Every structure is written in C-alpha cells, then in structure tokens.
Amino acid sequence: GxxxxxxxxxxxxxxxxSVKIECxxxxxxxxxxxxxxxxxKQSLMLxxxxxxxxxxxxxxxxxxxxxxxxxxxxxxxxxxxxSAHPEDSSFYICSAPGQASSYEQYFGPGTRLTVT
Amino acid sequence: DxxxxxxxxxxxxxxxxxxxxxxxxxxSMFDYFLWYKKYPAEGPTFLISISSIKDKNxxxxxxxxxxxxxxxxxxxIVPSQxxxxxxxxxxxxxxxxxxxxxxxxxxxxQP
Numbered sequence: 001g002x003x004x005x006x007x008x009x010x011x012x013x014x015x016x017x018s019v020k021i022e023c024x025x026x027x028x029x030x031x032x033x034x035x036x037x038x039x040x041k042q043s044l045m046l047x048x049x050x051x052x053x054x055x056x057x058x059x060x061x062x063x064x065x066x067x068x069x070x071x072x073x074x075x076x077x078x079x080x081x082x083s084a085h086p087e088d089s090s091f092y093i094c095s096a097p098g099q100a101s102s103y104e105q106y107f108g109p110g111t112r113l114t115v116t
Numbered sequence: 117d118x119x120x121x122x123x124x125x126x127x128x129x130x131x132x133x134x135x136x137x138x139x140x141x142x143x144s145m146f147d148y149f150l151w152y153k154k155y156p157a158e159g160p161t162f163l164i165s166i167s168s169i170k171d172k173n174x175x176x177x178x179x180x181x182x183x184x185x186x187x188x189x190x191x192x193i194v195p196s197q198x199x200x201x202x203x204x205x206x207x208x209x210x211x212x213x214x215x216x217x218x219x220x221x222x223x224x225x226q227p
Contacts, residue, residue, distance in 0.1 A: 103148040107159035
C-alpha cells in the first residue's frame with residue numbers, strides 16, 4: 001500500500017512556543033491530505049482538510065489561526081501548532097487518499113505532542 | 117452527534133475462535149466503510165473495506181458484513197490470533213472525503 005510519513009514522531013515543547021509537524025506521501029502524490037487528532041482513549045477526530053495550492057478547510061471548533069496548515073507540494077503538508085498550550089497535547093495523525101479509484105486512506109505513524 | 121458508533125469498548129476471545137466487532141452508523145449518505153487496526157502511538161493500518169452497494173467483502177481471515185437497512189456493519193476475524201490484539205476502528209465516508217471514525221473496540225485474543 002501507499003506510504004505516508006510524519007516527522008517528528010514525538011515532540012515536547014514549552015507552553016507558548018510553536019511546533020511544526022510534517023506529513024509526506026512517499027510514493028504517490030496527494031492533492032488532499034487530512035489532519036486528525038486523537039486524545040487518550042478516544043477516537044480520531046478530523047481537524048482539517050489540507051488542499052494543495054489552496055487554503056485548508058477546518059472543522060467546526062478548530063481554530064485556523066492556531067493550527068496553521070500549508071500544503072506546499074503534492075507530497076507535503078505541514079501542520080503548525082502556534083502558541084501551544086498543555087491542552088494541545090495530543091496525538092496528531094495525517095492521512096492521504098490512495099489511488100484515484102480507491103476510497104482507502106493511508107495514515108502516517110502519528111506525532112505525539114506534549115506541551116509542558 | 118456521533119455518526120459512527122462502536123458500542124463495545126472491549127472484546128476478549130480465545131485464540132482460534134471468531135472475533136466479531138460491531139459498528140453502527142446514522143448517516144445514510146455514507147457510501148463506503150472501512151476497518152482499521154491501531155496500536156498505541158501508531159497510525160491506523162487499513163484492514164478491509166466495503167462499498168455500500170455490497171453486503172459482504174472477504175479478505176483472508178477478515179470478512180466485513182454490511183446491513184444497510186439496519187445501518188450496521190461488522191468485522192469477523194476467524195480464526196483469531198494473538199497478533200490480532202489491538203484497537204479496531206470502524207470508519208465511514210462519503211465520496212473520497214475525510215473519514216468519520218467510531219470510538220474503537222479493543223480486541224484481546226487470549227492464547
């Protein structure tokens with residue numbers, strides 16, 4: 001199957017700083033990528049849809065000025081958590097749709113963010 | 117409004133027996149359903165999927181059944197193996213948009 005990578009896998013930052021998470025499709029192009037967040041023992045919740053060459057679409061309740069998304073190329077989307085607070089500590093996962101005829105989405109390994 | 121529900125947070129079965137994981141949904145617009153397996157601190161791994169025009173899809177030990185009238189789907193794993201122990205998420209989508217996930221079921225297969 002298609003491979004999606006994320007970097008970093010784990011990051012600890014101080015409250016008030018910003019953190020950038022990268023999501024790459026390694027062997028295919030993705031005009032759309034999705035960013036999810038998972039709190040402990042909860043489900044994956046969609047945060048935003050990242051669109052190559054245009055603005056991201058955010059889900060209700062997700063602050064676009066706090067979670068900046070940039071889809072700079074067909075293989076890279078970045079999520080920047082600005083002015084991070086302890087409540088932003090979570091597991092962030094990106095995904096990308098596979099082949100054009102497929103509904104399957106391929107997920108990155110996730111990034112564990114801890115804000116102290 | 118939880119559109120995809122997995123009402124059993126956990127399930128324990130003996131090795132070699134069948135595991136049945138259930139999922140219910142409320143949005144009749146969903147046209148594709150997927151099952152993912154997930155380990156802690158890792159991304160979900162795709163297992164099997166089914167289109168809304170079908171009622172069954174089989175892949176090796178994994179079979180997914182869809183009952184559209186009941187808005188219910190299930191994942192059968194037979195025979196279950198200890199390596200199947202993980203959290204299983206049911207997900208649904210319309211078109212090729214983002215997935216809506218259930219809350220997950222933790223499966224433990226006892227040797």
